[in-house]
Amino acid sequence: MFHTFARSADLRVCRIVAACLLAAATSLSAPPPKTLASDPDILPGPGVTAIRKLSSYLPSLSNTPGDTFVYFLEGKQPGGTVFVAGGTHANEIAGVMAATVLIEHAKVEKGRLIVVAHANNSAATYPDPTREVSSSYTIQTASGERHFRYGARLTKPEDQGAKDPARFRNPKSTESLAGFEARNLDRAYPGRSKGNLTERIAWAILQVLKKESVNVAFDFHESPPDSRLANMIVAHPRSIDIAALAILDLDAAGVGMRLERSSETFRGLSHREWGDATKAHAFLFETPHPGMVKKTAGVDMVSDPKLPLSRRVGLQLSSFLAVLETYDGVAAPGLSVKVQDVPGLPQLVESGLGSFLK
Numbered sequence: 001m002f003h004t005f006a007r008s009a010d011l012r013v014c015r016i017v018a019a020c021l022l023a024a025a026t027s028l029s030a031p032p033p034k035t036l037a038s039d040p041d042i043l044p045g046p047g048v049t050a051i052r053k054l055s056s057y058l059p060s061l062s063n064t065p066g067d068t069f070v071y072f073l074e075g076k077q078p079g080g081t082v083f084v085a086g087g088t089h090a091n092e093i094a095g096v097m098a099a100t101v102l103i104e105h106a107k108v109e110k111g112r113l114i115v116v117a118h119a120n121n122s123a124a125t126y127p128d129p130t131r132e133v134s135s136s137y138t139i140q141t142a143s144g145e146r147h148f149r150y151g152a153r154l155t156k157p158e159d160q161g162a163k164d165p166a167r168f169r170n171p172k173s174t175e176s177l178a179g180f181e182a183r184n185l186d187r188a189y190p191g192r193s194k195g196n197l198t199e200r201i202a203w204a205i206l207q208v209l210k211k212e213s214v215n216v217a218f219d220f221h222e223s224p225p226d227s228r229l230a231n232m233i234v235a236h237p238r239s240i241d242i243a244a245l246a247i248l249d250l251d252a253a254g255v256g257m258r259l260e261r262s263s264e265t266f267r268g269l270s271h272r273e274w275g276d277a278t279k280a281h282a283f284l285f286e287t288p289h290p291g292m293v294k295k296t297a298g299v300d301m302v303s304d305p306k307l308p309l310s311r312r313v314g315l316q317l318s319s320f321l322a323v324l325e326t327y328d329g330v331a332a333p334g335l336s337v338k339v340q341d342v343p344g345l346p347q348l349v350e351s352g353l354g355s356f357l358k
């Protein structure tokens, strides 16, 4: 009892001294730097060295639902730059969580890692209206229960600033799609700086790739479990060899991913337009999502017995590590990137997703 009282008395004295010192320092110099703001559902980890907003690449996104946080993890040694987008489709939660694990757990030894976990932040703000799904899900972590947003595939209609057209066609594409696809970030690239919200998000993300001289860019997605796309790495033609070698390494480690090349005619997708408009090697991953089915009643998005979220995040991050390692083998001198503390499929299956979140 006495010890507890003595400790709390000591603590009070310490707090008073600290407050006085802080007040003195504040009166002598500029105000102390504010704690960096971040996404409400993300706790930046020890590897994060700076946080910016997407609006710093396109000011008209400021104070709109399309603005989102951009996390920088910079190593002590100079090297290349890697970009990761999760949440292009906000219902594809393995992509969001894989990006979140990078922000909360990864450290960079050499080069830079830039991560956006909610690439389409407007889509993250409302649950998919076409499916019976909850707007959030819960993960148990060392800091307790954490709640994450389960969003929609498309920009929220009220945020778009334009009505959906009768039919949508990306200016570079020969294919016309349903009008609502105008709100699909992964059909909007390269985007337009003065377009609707989805086009502006796309344009701003492309500016990140250009202004930060990104060498390798990833877009993390999910697809229905029975889709042709499930367990797929889609690669820009210029980067197909890197993806093929990575898939051989993944196969040797018992992780089955397949390879597809970006289409020449189906345009507006990240891997195709990022690779065409910048020097980056561009890749998109698809993991099988048990909730992307017609009847979602009773489907557990997090703890599905066959496709639990931890396994899907493991597939994303094992693929990320394999591609990065292959890139590193062919990278020009000075453009190598070394990222540490990224768990792959075996670690996520064994310890669970919560072990790699704060």
Ligand SMILES: [Zn+2]
Pocket: 088, 089, 092, 186, 221, 222
């Ligand atoms: Zn997707």
